[in-house]
Amino acid sequence: VIKRPAWERQNWLLMPAALIFLAAFVAPLLYFLMISFWSVKARIMRPDLTLKNYIATWADYYDAIGSTLAIAFAIGALTTLLAFGFAYAIRFKCGRFEAPLLFLALVTLFGGYLVKIYAWKSILGREGILNQFLLWTGVIGQPLDALLYSVNAVVITLTYFLLPFAILPIYGNLRAIRPATIEAARDLGAGRWAVIRDIVIPQCEKGIVTAFTFAFLITAGDYVTPRFVGGGAAMMGHFIELQFSLGFNWPMGSAMAFTVMAVSLALVMLFRAGLRRVLQP
């Protein structure tokens, strides 16, 4: 056992973190949890202890919550799949192109969030690059309208935005798997898919879970992308924002936020437990 000097064993270095965490995160969150039980009369918040905000959330927005979580789950699954495929391919299959391809993934991380949205807007729009290309090649006779301002656009834009965030943790875990392990498994008679299923995926389970959690939770809370490219896609983040901005109903907004948060976290826990169970040998 290594004996460390006393000053290193104390926890004073945790203080700045704890202070910022408490002041900038825990305190406001508790305040809003409290507010979510208040009521609004004549557009003024009044201290109260009522559950009607939560009841109203479920009564009025159950379908929006459902569609938000469905979209978030689809984007989470799609992003995780693409990210795993990409990370696996560049780690084991692409040889010397590993570094440039990883660099490309990192470069997209540096593009601005709004810039990415606008970029996809210009690609998917009626006069956009994709439509013009399809018209030019003669695949379609007239421009497709369904590309932009639909759920498709939200899925494409958010998947694009979240891919680097999902690739990095999975790639980090794949780095730790030595090619020798895989070669050994192949020598012992395992097929290609058996190697991925029994050796690669179990070893990067943490990365997969992190990637999915990121993609799912960021999507579930996002409102900027649906607003810009989503058209009528009803995402909860949008309704929450309306309660805070135009609705002047902060208690309702807080209740909606906490409801979405709780349901999302429960779903993520479920996903983690499910994946762990599936991967058990």
Added chain:
Amino acid sequence: MKRVTARLGDLGWQAFALLTAAFMGVPLDPGRSVQLQSIRTDQLAVDRIHPGLVPKAVLARRLLAGLVEQPDRGKFSLQSCRWQSALWRPLVLARHGVRRAEILIGIISIPMMLPALIIGVCDDELLRAPDSTWRWPADRDPRASGDRAAFVILIVFSRLATFDWAVVGQRPGSGCVPAAGLHDRDLADHRPTIIGAALIALSISLDDFVITFFTIGAGNTLPTPGLGHGPHVARSHPQRHRDAAHSAQRRLDLPGAARE
């Protein structure tokens, strides 16, 4: 035959990687700046920045993204980068046992998992004075550092988790005082990781829209003027507001509609 199928499998994976890379690369296309004219870059020239103060990499990135046409236009809120305190945390975390560190990591990364919207609104409310006229000093202090710090901590911790503490044990024996040890050895060892993490915090903060939009007072960071929040679009603000209210009303009528 077996070799052929194996080669085909590899080719499939390579094609997949290239396709995904193309998907990620499409909006980075340099010809993009033509398509991005709808952003109206002239509005982004909120005030001139001192070119010397902004790292060249940042400008290069902006140019790459096609957002600014001239490097000296636009404004960067470098204050948004709050990584200093985050730097210390992983050092402490790595000293705890694995179990305890995992719990602490879990607690600290909660803000990262929360929707930015909630963090933005919460921070805005908490740090506003009751009469709502007083704002945070400089009116644009970023108060959501908890979110950014979590990224930094995760990255640096993953490096420290595999750190061999035996080296620290040797330090007193070699006549090294603790502070010098921290500076010369610990920080020297982890400098690349820490700088990388700080850059990630910086880049995320630079582009952040949601938290900035809710907490910002006067002035703008680069992402916010687009929504009619800044002085240069003040004239069109009422119209925008009506538009927003109108479309919001339309959407509220159809809460479950998947598409229009």
